[in-house]
Amino acid sequence: MSDAITPPEVPASEPPKQDALVTQVIVLGLGAEPYARKADCPAVQVSATQLLPLMTRLRDDAGLAFDMLTAHTVVDRLDANIFELVYYLYSLNHRKRLLVSSSIPRENPVVSTLTPVWKIAEFQEREAYDLFGIQYDNHPDLRRVFLEDDWKGFPLRKDYKDDFMLTHVIEEES
Amino acid sequence: MGLTPEKETPFIERLPGANYMLTRMDQVINLARSNSLWPLTFGTSCCAIEMMMATGASRHDIARFGAEVARPSPRQADLLIIAGTIVKRMAPRLRTLYEQMAEPRYVIATGACTISGGPFIYQSYTTVRGADEIIPVDVYVPGCPPRPEGLFYGILTLQRMIKQGETVRRPGIRSKPVMSALPPNITMNDIEAEMESLLRQEADIDVEKARKERDWPTGLNH
Numbered sequence: 297m298s299d300a301i302t303p304p305e306v307p308a309s310e311p312p313k314q315d316a317l318v319t320q321v322i323v324l325g326l327g328a329e330p331y332a333r334k335a336d337c338p339a340v341q342v343s344a345t346q347l348l349p350l351m352t353r354l355r356d357d358a359g360l361a362f363d364m365l366t367a368h369t370v371v372d373r374l375d376a377n378i379f380e381l382v383y384y385l386y387s388l389n390h391r392k393r394l395l396v397s398s399s400i401p402r403e404n405p406v407v408s409t410l411t412p413v414w415k416i417a418e419f420q421e422r423e424a425y426d427l428f429g430i431q432y433d434n435h436p437d438l439r440r441v442f443l444e445d446d447w448k449g450f451p452l453r454k455d456y457k458d459d460f461m462l463t464h465v466i467e468e469e470s
Numbered sequence: 471m472g473l474t475p476e477k478e479t480p481f482i483e484r485l486p487g488a489n490y491m492l493t494r495m496d497q498v499i500n501l502a503r504s505n506s507l508w509p510l511t512f513g514t515s516c517c518a519i520e521m522m523m524a525t526g527a528s529r530h531d532i533a534r535f536g537a538e539v540a541r542p543s544p545r546q547a548d549l550l551i552i553a554g555t556i557v558k559r560m561a562p563r564l565r566t567l568y569e570q571m572a573e574p575r576y577v578i579a580t581g582a583c584t585i586s587g588g589p590f591i592y593q594s595y596t597t598v599r600g601a602d603e604i605i606p607v608d609v610y611v612p613g614c615p616p617r618p619e620g621l622f623y624g625i626l627t628l629q630r631m632i633k634q635g636e637t638v639r640r641p642g643i644r645s646k647p648v649m650s651a652l653p654p655n656i657t658m659n660d661i662e663a664e665m666e667s668l669l670r671q672e673a674d675i676d677v678e679k680a681r682k683e684r685d686w687p688t689g690l691n692h
Contacts, residue, residue, distance in 0.1 A: 458595060
């Protein structure tokens with residue numbers, strides 16, 4: 297075993313490659329930054345105040361033309377005390393996918409609605425309101441969509457509890 | 471009429487030396503009811519996929535037990551197979567469907583979720599813990615989901631219950647609900663071993679024997 301296979305040498309300090317699409321979004325100058333966490337597609341993050349201008353530009357820019365809001369969901373990061381809003385965009389013209397993330401504080405979860413940009417955002421935001429309690433500013437019809445209208449609380453929040461859930465049984469056993 | 475008196479001995483009695491059979495109306499009615507159970511086309515969750523594709527399609531084929539005429543209207547259905555997790559939002563609708571069905575109506579609860587809430591029994595904000603919290607159940611079929619033969623076993627159990635059950639004089643008297651699990655001594659290994667032996671049996675061909683069976687009577691070969 298004298299000639300064991302040696303792994304190819306990797307240069308120690310190569311800067312991580314930035315996706316061309318991410319660069320293209322950042323040079324718009326609307327507050328977009330590279331996404332700080334790991335993602336499975338090109339991703340940017342933006343402050344909540346800059347969200348609506350950036351999204352409008354992403355849709356209207358001819359070089360980007362993101363005409364579909366594929367999915368909108370929320371991550372409850374209890375330890376960091378924020379809600380992370382996640383928007384998946386898709387461009388049918390350029391066949392490109394982009395993740396846009398934005399964080400808002402848990403105590404006051406207010407963000408502007410994206411209904412004027414994409415009509416489908418109306419229902420996706422109703423779902424996020426229903427389960428996470430995100431308050432969308434200027435939303436035309438912010439009602440519950442899955443749960444009953446008289447439901448108390450927002451069940452997908454990490455700190456949600458009610459009597460129906462039998463959480464005390466688990467706590468007694470552990 | 472397609473009745474075999476030998477198989478239906480408790481119900482039908484053949485008169486010796488004649489082409490008559492003796493029975494009671496109750497038993498004939500129950501026989502007819504048990505052999506034409508029309509299920510409602512309704513599923514609450516993933517067990518419904520198993521119910522439709524595994525038991526309704528060919529190979530297993532629910533039609534062998536007269537229960538293939540799935541009705542999309544509860545007014546025409548006899549049997550409600552509750553298949554899958556019931557959530558709080560669906561529970562009143564399910565109850566409505568049950569109440570719309572005409573008497574006599576039968577209910578089979580398939581799968582862990584409809585029996586007890588299954589994996590969602592703790593820390594779920596929305597799952598109803600068992601179908602019997604909403605509607606009375608006749609037969610419980612365990613499994614997640616139950617295998618097709620498990621559901622058939624449940625249907626056969628229900629048929630047996632119907633045949634022993636209510637009469638014209640005592641309408642609405644039912645048997646107590648039962649848990650219809652496959653016999654406990656049957657394991658997956660048994661089933662696999664049986665399938666393997668069947669495959670071997672089909673794969674090993676005795677050429678001599680096969681040729682002899684194909685041969686014409688003497689004198690016509692060659």
